[in-house]
Amino acid sequence: MKLLVTGGAGFIGSNFVHHMVESGKGDGIVVLDKLTYAGRPENIDGLDVELVEGDICDRDLVRGLVDRVDAVVNFAAESHVDRSIESPGEFITTDVFGTFVLLEAARDAGIRHLQISTDEVYGSIDRGSFTEASPIVPSSPYSASKAGGDLIVGAFQHTYGADTLIARASNNYGPQQHPEKLIPLAVLNALHGDPIPVYGDGSQVRNWLFVRDFCTAIERVLDQGEAGQVYNVGGPDELPNIEVVEAILELTGRDESLIEHVGDRLGHDVRYSLASEKTEGLGWQAAVGFREGIARTVEWYRENEAWWGPLRSGEYREYYQRQYGQALAE
Numbered sequence: 001m002k003l004l005v006t007g008g009a010g011f012i013g014s015n016f017v018h019h020m021v022e023s024g025k026g027d028g029i030v031v032l033d034k035l036t037y038a039g040r041p042e043n044i045d046g047l048d049v050e051l052v053e054g055d056i057c058d059r060d061l062v063r064g065l066v067d068r069v070d071a072v073v074n075f076a077a078e079s080h081v082d083r084s085i086e087s088p089g090e091f092i093t094t095d096v097f098g099t100f101v102l103l104e105a106a107r108d109a110g111i112r113h114l115q116i117s118t119d120e121v122y123g124s125i126d127r128g129s130f131t132e133a134s135p136i137v138p139s140s141p142y143s144a145s146k147a148g149g150d151l152i153v154g155a156f157q158h159t160y161g162a163d164t165l166i167a168r169a170s171n172n173y174g175p176q177q178h179p180e181k182l183i184p185l186a187v188l189n190a191l192h193g194d195p196i197p198v199y200g201d202g203s204q205v206r207n208w209l210f211v212r213d214f215c216t217a218i219e220r221v222l223d224q225g226e227a228g229q230v231y232n233v234g235g236p237d238e239l240p241n242i243e244v245v246e247a248i249l250e251l252t253g254r255d256e257s258l259i260e261h262v263g264d265r266l267g268h269d270v271r272y273s274l275a276s277e278k279t280e281g282l283g284w285q286a287a288v289g290f291r292e293g294i295a296r297t298v299e300w301y302r303e304n305e306a307w308w309g310p311l312r313s314g315e316y317r318e319y320y321q322r323q324y325g326q327a328l329a330e
């Protein structure tokens with residue numbers, strides 16, 4: 001099966017491309033990626049896949065590529081909650097309209113569209129876990145734009161009988177994640193001895209999933225998933241943010257003096273938790289627990305300064321100053 005992997009130069013998309021190539025299923029993969037600040041061609045360097053630089057909102061480009069493949073896996077998105085709070089417009093364009101452009105092309109070509117989505121579309125949950133039947137109640141501009149994409153996916157299936165699927169994952173972590181996200185940010189700041197900004201009291205809970213475990217789930221859903229269905233993919237461990245940061249401090253030989261509690265994120269979701277029984281019913285199981293996954297992740301960042309070094313300057317440095325400069329200076 002030849003795949004069009006959109007957003008395949010980003011964090012999860014590139015891990016998925018590596019996974020497919022390593023599994024001997026990489027033949028004919030075409031990656032379409034706009035190469036925003038989050039897209040890095042080096043994430044898929046050395047792999048025998050075609051990289052097309054372009055926008056999923058470009059209808060002509062998308063149609064031409066969709067006609068060459070057997071299925072679309074859509075990772076392309078603006079993906080960071082804090083940036084969506086600062087500037088939501090691009091999230092609506094890519095995550096909603098871009099999804100529509102892909103869906104229309106896939107429907108017309110009669111091929112499968114697998115939408116990569118997030119637990120954040122369900123909103124926050126104090127107790128228990130979200131199932132695929134839970135209501136969609138997103139809270140941030142990011143999660144609302146992802147929910148918009150998911151709803152259009154559902155509408156294309158219901159209205160046109162399009163062959164669509166949605167995989168909703170909990171928080172991913174692992175190699176090649178941009179340092180704007182909590183785990184790589186904390187790892188790199190700890191390695192440098194810089195303060196680690198923790199929003200509020202750090203009691204918010206996330207359900208951590210090692211990225212390669214999400215990749216195996218995506219492969220299952222793509223191969224065995226039933227058209228029109230949603231599949232939740234949650235990680236094996238739930239931790240408050242403060243415990244995540246403490247684990248990173250321990251692994252990097254730093255102490256808690258680096259923790260800097262800063263003002264809370266606007267509209268901060270308190271807890272995410274996913275029930276994954278439906279995906280487990282396809283024979284999937286997460287293989288990597290948090291303790292092992294975070295150790296592997298810290299090790300990867302230690303060994304790959306050539307990857308993250310350039311990110312510590314330029315666009316990310318400016319973003320970091322806007323996001324944290326004042327709070328960390330106080």
Ligand code: NAD
Pocket residue numbers: 006007008009010011012013032033034035036037038039040054055056057074075076077078079080094098116117118119146168169170171172173178
């Ligand atoms: P990322 O920001 O690392 O990568 C996104 C990629 O999409 C980048 O390579 C970027 O260049 C590309 N892109 C952005 N706009 C584009 C456009 N208009 N056209 C083509 N390419 C475009 O994000 P990620 O963390 O790898 O997330 C991938 C997908 O998984 C997203 O859809 C996200 O919503 C979803 N997701 C992420 C997580 C997580 O914890 N990171 C959890 C659940 C779901």
Ligand code: TYD
Pocket residue numbers: 080081082171180181182183185197198199200202204205206241265
């Ligand atoms: P993040 O990695 O941005 O993922 P998401 O918002 O999609 O869950 O954040 C994970 C958690 O960490 C979230 O509760 C917000 C918190 N956080 C901080 O406390 N400090 C930070 O600097 C960042 C980026 C996140």
